[in-house]
Amino acid sequence: MEIDEIRRIIPHRPPLLLVDRVHELVPRRRLVGSLTVTGDRLLPAALLLESWGQAALVLIRHDRPMPDVLTDGVPVAGVFEQIRFGRPVRPGETVEHRVELIRLIADTAFVRGESVVGSEVVLRVGRLVGAMRPATSLRPTARVRATEPKEST
């Protein structure tokens, strides 16, 4: 699966679309995906985890695509546990994400896995719990502002 098909499944877009390719996908069981790091910076730990999470979202939603959060819902993280970081991923390197679906209950998914560069483990994910929320249920402050009457001058 290449980038165009990934864009049809998840709502993330550049510069925060952090999965380039899916190499293996066993529905409702596991996925192997990857990202090649461009630019001249190390891949920060938070973005390595975000990239792994996007690969997990492809596994969870490949059969129910959600390219637009306004109509399809917003993926939100609930819990991260036992996330262990190895050495940083460098520019030019390809990091391979391995995701295993532990359980899927309605729109709440439990996943785990790891990321490797070559034979080196750079990330271990003990457990990530994520869910979907309607866009209308989020950003309460923005919604309040949108409905407030404007002050007259």
Add this chain to the structure above:
Amino acid sequence: MVTTVIPPECATTARIELTAATPDEIVARVRPDRDDPAFAGHYPGFPLLPGVYLFDYVHRTVLAADPELVLTELVSCRFLRTVDLDDELTVTVQGTGSRRSGTVTVDGVPVAEVVLHYQDGEE
């Protein structure tokens, strides 16, 4: 103290302003950087702070007080509500040594609880 240098291992460009730092507790004020280009892709027409940014803000708060620390594990992170880009966040980190516990609040309401582990001196 305001941190303007972004550690290379960090993802975010927000301004981290330390408002208190004692041996046992660090407190910082954080405003998301609305000019961060990442928000254009997260998500188009619906900019939302990525959850991993909250983890990064806590990590950066720790590094602002102790820049030599090396992160080894995000022990746990619990997200309690989403954050608007206009929110001002308060990050409070407690603990010493290799284990730090952080709470992120908006107007006193917790939005995330984060526990981090750093490399021990012996590691």
